[in-house]
Amino acid sequence: MNSRKVILLVSTIILVFTTVYAVVNFRPSSAPISSITLGGEGPQIGKSAPNFELPLLESSKLGKNISLSSFKGTPLILNFFASWCSECAQELPLLSSFAKSNSSTIKVIGIDSGDSPTNASRLLAKDGAHFTVLSDEDESLISSSYSSRGLPYSVLISKNGTVLSTNLGSLNQNVLAQWKKEASVN
């Protein structure tokens, strides 16, 4: 072997080993997806709940809006859902019966998000929702002031408009009982 070949061989070996070393030890950094998602930090517990105006689901075409501030004086549960979300459909009967039996102390407001109102109406008609449902067809809330990483997403608001708690994923008996207690003391 002449010296050129030796240099070529040695540099190839060095290159290969450097590559392997670099790849094995390389750890890509990642932005946490919560910072890329949907935008905004979402409702902050202890702060006042961001106000919004949305149409009723049944009359979403008529353009008559209802604002959050109009419910002041009553504790609220905002429930963000969509007809395509199976977990949302599963929690619907529980939420509905909770709303019915606690109608004097706490108000449940469903917010159909990023969804066709027709599909949502069909889902609600099947199970019968005993609460007010608003339509947020272009998901303006869960993409900004009520930023959430998924559905269903629920927010507990006190009677004077403070965010008390949030829940990502299905609600259950325990959470609802806990929330009822929290709402009564705040």
Added chain:
Amino acid sequence: MATFASSGVAVTLQPKILLKLKGYIALTKPRIIELLLITTVPTMFLAKDGIPSLELILITVLGGTLAAGGANAFNMVIDRDIDAKMERTKGRPLVTKVLRPVEATFFAVILEVAAFVVFWAFVNLLSGILAVSAMAFYVGVYTVWLKRRSTQNIVIGGAAGAVPVLIGWSAVTDKISLVSVLLAFIIFLWTPPHFWALAVKYKEDYRAANVPMLPTVKTNQRTANEILIYSILVVALSVALIPLSSLKWAYAGSAVLSGLGLIGYSLLFKIRPSSKNAMKLFGFSITYLTIIFLSIAVDVLIFHR
């Protein structure tokens, strides 16, 4: 053996060497390579306007498989942390520790060098450069840069999956033509609907791994809107290819009919964005690409010999 069984210890007597061998094969993601073959070989038919020699087909497929296998192995080394957090990928050899990262990386380097040598020695330099560039793009731009940062990760990363078509064309003609670039764009535009449909099912997996796949960070409805746009674009391009290439009705008919199918499944998912409809779309997207490329080969066989 009886003593093992009676003591309740499950023993699989798989020799370590066999486990390792299986691990090395898994590193190349053999299923993805199937798709590579489906797109490359018909493109070679079209480039030749007939049937290329069997020898050239086999060598090109071999080179492409080595290059894509190497790229996939690099990907698994870099992504071994997130693969461990995902149900779908936690059986991969670097997660189960069947192979060490150093072994996998050496394997990847060897595959890439082999791919380049095979192309350069037996096909042409252009094909070799294309193959290694696609690997560099996939590993550098997709895996390292975009995958963990952007919801558009697979849109741009999809460019790597489109290169095998260019390789097929250059292997036959030693250059890249407009038609081959259009074919590559078909794969590029097809990738988002295909991959996002799958990612809808695994969105929680990606969330656990902190990977911002579009369905993980946006609602299904939003994902469905984006999918529909890309589906319409890919079908429009595949139809535009009819007057722009020498392809005749065997391709034209297949492109139009299967295109309607793809748009139909995308619409179904938009109307009802459930996981089930997403998987139907995912399944059909594979059928769609297969039909498009097989019909190119069939068209060439019928009309161009």
